[in-house]
Amino acid sequence: MDTLGWGEIIIRILIQFIPVWIALALTFGLSIAYKRRLGLYGKLFDSMIGMIGFALVMFWVFTGIFGGAFGWIVTHDVLAQISGLKNKEPGIAVPEAEALGLYPYYLMGGDNLARDVFSRMIVGAWEVMKIAPFATLFAFMVGITLGLPAGYYGGRLDTFLSFLANLILAFPVILLFYLLVTPEIVLTGIPVYMAAVLFLFPIVFLTILFNARFFTQPAKRNLYVGLVLVIGIWIYLGIAWDADPLGIISFPPNLLVVFVAVVFVNSPTVFRIVRGLAMDIKTRDYVAAAQTRGEGPWYIMLWEILPNARGPLIVDFCLRIGYTSILLGTLGFFGLGLSPESPDWGSTINEGRKLLSIYLHPALPPAMALLSLVLGLNLLADGLREESLRD
Amino acid sequence: MGLFILRRLGVMILTAICLTFIVFFMTNLTPNLEKLAKTQGNFRMSDAEVTSWLGQNGYLQPMPVKYAQWLGVLPGWTLEVEAGLRGRCVNGTVTPEVMAEAPRFCGILQGHWGTSTVFKTEVGEIIATRLGLTAKLMFWVMMLMVPSALLLGVLAGMREGSRTDRSLSTFAIVTTATPEYVSGVILIAVFASSAVGLKWFNGTATGAMEDASFNNFFLPVLTIALYGMGYIARMTRASMAEVMTAQYIRTARLKGVKFRDIVIRHALRNALIAPFTVIMLQFPWLLNGVVIVETLFNYKGFGWVLVQAAGNNDIELLLGVSVVSVVVVLVTQLISDIGYVYLNPRIKIS
Numbered sequence: 001m002d003t004l005g006w007g008e009i010i011i012r013i014l015i016q017f018i019p020v021w022i023a024l025a026l027t028f029g030l031s032i033a034y035k036r037r038l039g040l041y042g043k044l045f046d047s048m049i050g051m052i053g054f055a056l057v058m059f060w061v062f063t064g065i066f067g068g069a070f071g072w073i074v075t076h077d078v079l080a081q082i083s084g085l086k087n088k089e090p091g092i093a094v095p096e097a098e099a100l101g102l103y104p105y106y107l108m109g110g111d112n113l114a115r116d117v118f119s120r121m122i123v124g125a126w127e128v129m130k131i132a133p134f135a136t137l138f139a140f141m142v143g144i145t146l147g148l149p150a151g152y153y154g155g156r157l158d159t160f161l162s163f164l165a166n167l168i169l170a171f172p173v174i175l176l177f178y179l180l181v182t183p184e185i186v187l188t189g190i191p192v193y194m195a196a197v198l199f200l201f202p203i204v205f206l207t208i209l210f211n212a213r214f215f216t217q218p219a220k221r222n223l224y225v226g227l228v229l230v231i232g233i234w235i236y237l238g239i240a241w242d243a244d245p246l247g248i249i250s251f252p253p254n255l256l257v258v259f260v261a262v263v264f265v266n267s268p269t270v271f272r273i274v275r276g277l278a279m280d281i282k283t284r285d286y287v288a289a290a291q292t293r294g295e296g297p298w299y300i301m302l303w304e305i306l307p308n309a310r311g312p313l314i315v316d317f318c319l320r321i322g323y324t325s326i327l328l329g330t331l332g333f334f335g336l337g338l339s340p341e342s343p344d345w346g347s348t349i350n351e352g353r354k355l356l357s358i359y360l361h362p363a364l365p366p367a368m369a370l371l372s373l374v375l376g377l378n379l380l381a382d383g384l385r386e387e388s389l390r391d
Numbered sequence: 392m393g394l395f396i397l398r399r400l401g402v403m404i405l406t407a408i409c410l411t412f413i414v415f416f417m418t419n420l421t422p423n424l425e426k427l428a429k430t431q432g433n434f435r436m437s438d439a440e441v442t443s444w445l446g447q448n449g450y451l452q453p454m455p456v457k458y459a460q461w462l463g464v465l466p467g468w469t470l471e472v473e474a475g476l477r478g479r480c481v482n483g484t485v486t487p488e489v490m491a492e493a494p495r496f497c498g499i500l501q502g503h504w505g506t507s508t509v510f511k512t513e514v515g516e517i518i519a520t521r522l523g524l525t526a527k528l529m530f531w532v533m534m535l536m537v538p539s540a541l542l543l544g545v546l547a548g549m550r551e552g553s554r555t556d557r558s559l560s561t562f563a564i565v566t567t568a569t570p571e572y573v574s575g576v577i578l579i580a581v582f583a584s585s586a587v588g589l590k591w592f593n594g595t596a597t598g599a600m601e602d603a604s605f606n607n608f609f610l611p612v613l614t615i616a617l618y619g620m621g622y623i624a625r626m627t628r629a630s631m632a633e634v635m636t637a638q639y640i641r642t643a644r645l646k647g648v649k650f651r652d653i654v655i656r657h658a659l660r661n662a663l664i665a666p667f668t669v670i671m672l673q674f675p676w677l678l679n680g681v682v683i684v685e686t687l688f689n690y691k692g693f694g695w696v697l698v699q700a701a702g703n704n705d706i707e708l709l710l711g712v713s714v715v716s717v718v719v720v721l722v723t724q725l726i727s728d729i730g731y732v733y734l735n736p737r738i739k740i741s
Contacts, residue, residue: 163402167409170720172678174694175713178701179414184422326570333572333683334698346572353576353687357584357594364580367573375568382564 004091004105013107013118016073020062027058040314043387050383056376060125060369068126075103076116078123078343085110087359090117111348111362112355120343121365127344128373131255132324135262136317139324141202142263143270148301150271151278162275165268173265174330180261181336191257195240198263203232212299258337262327266320273316277309284308311388315381322377329370345370392732399728403721407714414713415458418706424450426704431508447472449479461710463498499714505707509699514711517696522715524600525681525692528611531603532677536616536623537670543620544627545662549654551632560628566621571683575614579687582610596690611688615680619673623666630665634658664734671727675720 004012014021028045035042044050067073076082082094082102090109097104108117150158168176180191206228214221238249239256251259281287282305290300331337332346340347345366352363428444429436436444445451449460449468459465460479467479469490476490477483480497497503504514547559566574581587583594593607634640635658643653682694689695693712700708 163406167406170406170410170675170717170724172675172682172716172720174679174682175414175697175701175716178697178709179417182701184426184704185417185420187422188420190417190420322568329570329572330679330683334686349572349576353572353579356576356579358586360580360584360586363576367576371569371573371577374570375565378564378568 003089003093004107006091009091009105009107012105016075016107016118017063019066019072020059023062023066024055024058028055040384040388043390044380044383047383047386049379050387053376053379053381053383056372057380060373060376061129063122064125064129067122068129074116074119074122075105075107076119078115078120079341080116081114082106082110083114086114087112087355087362088114090361108365109359109361112351112359117348117362117365120348121345121369123343124345124348124366125369125373127338127342128325128328128370131259131262131328132321135259136266136321136324138198138202138259138263139266139270139320140313140317141205142198142267144274144306145201145205145208146267147271147274148278148305149297151275152282152297152301152305154279158275161271165271168264168268169272173327174334176265177261177331177334177336180264181257181331186253186257191260192240194264195256195260198260198267199236199240203228203236206232208298209302212296212302215296215299254337254339258328258331261331261337262324265327266324270316270320273312274309277312278305281305281308311385315385315388318377318381318384322374322381325370325374325377395732396725396729399725403725407717407721410717411462411710411714412458414710414717415461416454418709419450419454419457423704423706427508427706430704446470447477449477459498461498463496463500463503466495467497499711504711507700507705507708509703509705509708514708517708518693518711518715521691521693521696524690525685525694527603528608528615528681528685528690528692529677531608531612532615532619535612536620539616540620540623541627541663541666543624544666545631545654545659547624548628548631548662549635549658551635556628560625563621563624563628566617567625568621569618571614571618571680572687574617575610575684575687578610578614594688596688600691611684611690614684614687615677618680619677623669623673626669627662627666631658631662634662637661664731667734668727668731671723671730674723678716678719 028051031038031042032045035045044054063073076094084095085092085106088106088110090107092106092109094102094104094106106116106118108121111117111120146161150161179185180194185191207225210224210228211221214224234244234246235249238244239251242250242253244250278301286308287300287304290304295304328344329346329349332342332344332348333350335347335350338344338347348366349363349370352359352366356363424445425441427450428441432440432444442451447470449457449470452460452468456465460467469476469478471477472484475484475486477485478490478493480493480495480503481490485493494501502515504518506512507514507517510517543559543563547556547563550556569577579594582589582591584590591606592610594610596607596611598604599608599611640653640657643657644650648657678694681692682697684690685692685694686698693715696708697712697716699705700712
């Protein structure tokens with residue numbers, strides 16, 4: 001068989017992505033049809049920049065889910081090496097593919113270990129999707145739980161927490177990664193203790209959230225808080241301590257370290273943003289009204305201040321997922337935390353760069369993938385900002 | 392103002408002490424020390440031998456004591472062994488006479504930074520040379536980044552919503568969305584690889600360490616500058632757009648002042664206050680970029696040393712690198728705070 005031409009490669013790649021195209025078309029069709037009923041999300045479809053950003057982000061979300069979790073889009077196993085295809089150009093034919101039941105081409109060529117670049121890029125998207133949104137969410141929980149009281153009460157608490165946040169922010173990120181994610185530090189168990197502290201925040205946050213809301217309705221309060229505590233502590237034991245009593249939930253230890261490092265780096269910035277917003281909003285009339293009504297401080301923080309700070313927080317959430325993806329790539333680029341065979345984009349770029357002056361195809365696809373995902377998130381944040389400022 | 396600077400300085404020193412203690416703690420954990428003992432002594436050492444090696448080199452003291460000695464506020468440890476005396480301030484085992492002449496305090500405050508186990512030379516010396524190389528890189532990054540970012544931001548912000556604004560803002564977003572390891576790879580691929588065939592620049596900057604030329608130095612400089620540029624440009628644009636809607640600008644327009652004069656004479660000065668702080672606060676980020684770019688382009692500067700020290704468990708060197716980077720970050724923060732107050736007469740510190 002011959003090597004494919006560029007036209008044929010593009011057509012074949014487009015065909016591989018068919019599930020993603022269908023999912024994207026469905027998402028956009030439904031969203032545009034019902035956009036007047038969908039609030040801020042619906043308004044996103046009024047801005048061209050927002051739509052482009054959303055399309056880019058959803059493209060990679062669907063690619064990650066379909067390719068990584070379901071294994072649909074990938075053409076070859078990400079670790080399979082086929083001899084003779086080392087560093088071969090895009091569109092190279094796989095020898096004896098029919099006899100072995102393999103896909104007949106390496107659509108984007110082979111890397112320096114003769115693995116399929118295309119499939120690795122697709123699965124790399126899943127690696128990002130598994131960590132980045134959740135790490136950002138955790139960072140937000142930590143930042144909100146600490147930032148609201150710091151901004152609302154001020155005083156000593158604020159001084160202390162701000163000092164801590166500035167302390168972490170003054171660290172060069174890479175140094176922090178090198179200190180946290182090396183095997184020797186992992187041996188001492190410090191990341192696990194950090195996980196134990198950081199992962200408590202979501203439980204604390206949700207418990208206070210429901211307790212403050214349903215304080216006057218004990219039946220409902222007990223139900224919600226009980227549910228949060230049972231499920232939360234179960235997941236907490238499984239993820240942070242790897243001690244799930246039912247043995248269902250566990251978390252790969254090296255992934256835990258990466259997760260903790262990324263949450264740790266992100267939360268001080270979120271803290272600063274939330275603190276600033278809380279300081280601004282606490283002077284509003286509706287907060288004074290709630291105080292006069294005799295509402296508790298946590299009710300005011302979580303149900304009066306937080307909902308009114310959602311605009312900037314949602315925008316920052318999008319930007320921060322992008323930044324987290326960049327951080328994950330940085331970790332991969334320096335070979336920290338992730339296994340060397342891992343198909344994540346950072347590691348793949350790092351491997352591909354070594355032969356960059358001769359072979360471009362192993363390094364460029366993951367680089368462009370990361371670029372387009374982060375660009376999409378930035379455009380999405382821009383669109384959201386524009387639309388949320390409009391009303 | 393004086394009191395404000397003093398208070399900020401106090402907080403800064405406290406921060407520096409906390410941060411260096413954290414780094415000291417993390418690098419002096421038991422697994423790191425055991426690894427150090429095995430690389431310095433012998434890989435087949437038994438646990439007892441490792442403990443005795445650590446004891447002979449003063450690593451088994453309590454953490455705060457070790458930290459104070461390293462800092463130079465407690466006298467360095469001394470130890471009597473069979474062959475003579477050992478101590479923090481002397482090399483190896485020495486006689487009592489030599490020991491008596493050695494200084495009692497030897498920490499970073501006295502200028503004793505220790506010896507690197509990877510490069511086998513004084514840490515202070517390594518850091519000084521490498522920092523010089525990185526300063527060269529940073530200088531050119533600043534020379535490229537700041538003017539172009541400000542120009543970009545002012546051009547985009549002076550007519551908000553125009554086509555120029557749209558396209559320049561998009562460009563700024565694209566650059567902020569491209570981390571250095573992506574833009575570096577793309578730039579090398581396009582301009583330096585034989586696969587594309589342009590070969591305008593060198594793909595490595597190793598030669599630039601002695602003799603920097605446009606050819607071998609432009610790509611690394613551009614890579615760092617691009618990432619920071621977008622952010623500064625967006626801040627400048629926002630601040631410029633805000634100034635352009637101010638009352639006094641409208642007055643000037645109604646008076647019939649030319650648009651060019653309005654921008655240059657009236658708007659620019661007020662619009663550049665906010666970007667100044669942003670530029671100063673970019674330093675910690677640039678430090679990140681420096682590490683990536685120096686690794687990518689094989690330019691053996693400060694960032695490259697950081698990677699070497701961290702990757703090879705070179706405790707003294709890593710500590711030195713951390714101290715320098717933490718101080719750089721804190722000093723720039725201080726300058727940005729003071730500069731902001733200085734530039735903006737509306738803010739008063741009482």
